[in-house]
Amino acid sequence: GAVVSQHPSWVICKSGTSVKIECRSLDFQATTMFWYRQFPKQSLMLMATSNEGSKATYEQGVEKDKFLINHASLTLSTLTVTSAHPEDSSFYICSANYGLVGGENEQFFGPGTRLTVL
Amino acid sequence: KQEVTQIPAALSVPEGENLVLNCSFTDSAIYNLQWFRQDPGKGLTSLLLIQSSQREQTSGRLNASLDKSSGRSTLYIAASQPGDSATYLCAVGGTYKYIFGTGTRLKVLA
Numbered sequence: 001g002a003v004v005s006q007h008p009s010w011v012i013c014k015s016g017t018s019v020k021i022e023c024r025s026l027d028f029q030a031t032t033m034f035w036y037r038q039f040p041k042q043s044l045m046l047m048a049t050s051n052e053g054s055k056a057t058y059e060q061g062v063e064k065d066k067f068l069i070n071h072a073s074l075t076l077s078t079l080t081v082t083s084a085h086p087e088d089s090s091f092y093i094c095s096a097n098y099g100l101v102g103g104e105n106e107q108f109f110g111p112g113t114r115l116t117v118l
Numbered sequence: 119k120q121e122v123t124q125i126p127a128a129l130s131v132p133e134g135e136n137l138v139l140n141c142s143f144t145d146s147a148i149y150n151l152q153w154f155r156q157d158p159g160k161g162l163t164s165l166l167l168i169q170s171s172q173r174e175q176t177s178g179r180l181n182a183s184l185d186k187s188s189g190r191s192t193l194y195i196a197a198s199q200p201g202d203s204a205t206y207l208c209a210v211g212g213t214y215k216y217i218f219g220t221g222t223r224l225k226v227l228a
Binding site: 032036044045046091109110111114 | 152164216217
């Protein structure tokens with residue numbers, strides 16, 4: 001099956017610093033990648049959708065200048081949390097799909113990155 | 119706007135019981151519905167994916183059904199085991215993105 005990896009799996013940083021999280025599709029080319037955030041004991045909330053070679057589409061309420069997304073290739077998308085603060089501490093999960101083929105749009109999820117901002 | 123709700127929010131059952139988890143969604147125009155399992159502090163494990171043209175999928179002790187017209191899906195777990203304890207999430211696939219449900223925290227007691 002399709003495999004998606006994330007790096008790092010966990011990161012601790014000081015308030016005010018920036019953190020970059022990578023999402024890679026290992027055995028397929030992902031036309032679209034998605035970034036989710038999950039707070040403790042809550043469900044996943046979609047933050048943004050990124051398409052290779054174009055600007056990301058952010059969900060309502062997500063600050064695009066704070067959460068920078070780059071999808072430079074068909075196998076790599078990065079999420080940079082700029083000037084991180086303790087309230088940004090969360091579990092970040094990415095997913096990727098092949099794109100719409102006959103209506104099928106199964107997403108394959110990475111293992112997640114736990115960010116703790118001190 | 120699609121909204122996805124899961125009932126119950128939490129469930130505790132003795133080992134061996136058959137159980138049903140429910141997922142309801144407000145917009146029936148979906149491409150697929152997927153059930154996931156999430157262990158504490160971990161990522162998502164895909165359990166079953168049902169395309170919009172299908173009515174059910176089975177994998178081992180798991181069976182998921184989909185009724186688009188009523189906006190409902192159920193996940194049936196047969197002969198539950200302590201190892202099934204986790205949070206179960208359903209996600210509804212729209213034109214290009216997934217909307218996740220609120221989750222059901224399951225605890226199976228030995």
